[in-house]
């Protein structure tokens with residue numbers, strides 16, 4: 001979610017300022033572009049050179065002592081999100097009153113982007129009515145207040161007021177940057193390959209790793225959706241993801257068909273067996289008993305089942321093909337989906353088990369849109385954005 005986004009990290013003067021250096025590094029690691037701004041007091045706790053070395057650009061330290069004519073408006077307009085970490089009681093009071101006298105408060109005032117405030121202070125300061133008033137005002141202004149946490153404070157004290165861990169702040173910043181892209185949506189995703197029992201030990205399976213479905217589920221969760229992930233593999237940990245573990249195509253059909261009527265969109269990315277042993281052996285088949293005959297029967301068509309629902313969700317299917325797109329185009333026209341994502345699983349860097357994927361979107365009218373080779377995480381993010389763009393009628397949510 002933060003890849004390529006402009007993040008302004010604003011550091012005010014508390015002991016927790018040293019953690020801002022790590023937060024800057026983490027933001028860069030997830031692909032954000034980071035610029036920093038510091039109050040005078042913060043430089044008592046963290047050297048500007050540290051932030052400059054980590055981010056590759058010097059922090060803005062004041063309104064008038066920079067080469068930049070108007071650093072606060074440049075920075076405020078550049079920002080996709082501002083994160084004030086740590087936020088002192090003093091800085092919060094200036095943010096709450098719009099007292100634009102230093103580089104942080106002026107930058108925030110000169111921005112229109114989401115602002116995440118991560119307070120850090122002693123418990124007495126946090127619980128003071130003046131601070132409580134300022135926090136209430138900031139919430140009313142639309143700021144996201146991240147924390148504080150309870151724990152060790154400066155000077156050996158213990159209590160409420162500790163800055164959240166930078167990794168937790170990072171997650172909140174990611175959530176704040178695209179508020180509501182899928183906020184309020186319910187999404188169903190299927191992932192992984194099904195296993196069809198031959199006997200209690202053996203199964204017919206396929207090469208799906210579940211990475212693509214997991215990436216889609218995570219992208220939807222990060223965009224604010226409540227996700228039901230019906231899967232045969234381990235689900236990514238995210239507070240918005242409810243994991244439903246299944247094994248066979250029949251289990252998956254039951255779980256998907258149960259969840260589908262309640263969701264806004266279903267993305268069925270699992271590799272479901274088309275055939276299963278008609279009569280799996282109750283006991284383990286043994287070599288000594290001779291060559292077993294395994295008769296196959298069709299499994300339920302999960303996609304078709306959802307497509308046939310009276311009040312069906314926006315439906316995205318996946319087609320793993322080898323070679324030409326013709327079969328996938330025919331499938332997009334025949335299956336009753338809104339969108340089909342086709343990928344050539346035989347191509348290098350695409351398909352089963354890889355971390356990348358090269359997909360083509362196909363609509364029921366046969367129109368195609370080929371995407372370049374992307375990481376599965378990027379395919380997930382783009383697909384979620386695509387669903388929001390195609391499905392969300394203006395003003396509906």
Ligand SMILES: Cc1cc2nc3c(=O)[nH]c(=O)nc-3n(C[C@H](O)[C@H](O)[C@H](O)COP(=O)(O)O)c2cc1C
Nearest residue numbers: 012013014015039041042088089090091120121122
């Ligand atoms: C050693 C020391 C530690 C401090 N730690 C904090 C703190 O964690 N949180 C806070 O709100 N203020 C803290 N203060 C007070 C602020 O530094 C002071 O209010 C300052 O004016 C804040 O300025 P700024 O918000 O412009 O950075 C501390 C002061 C000292 C001397």
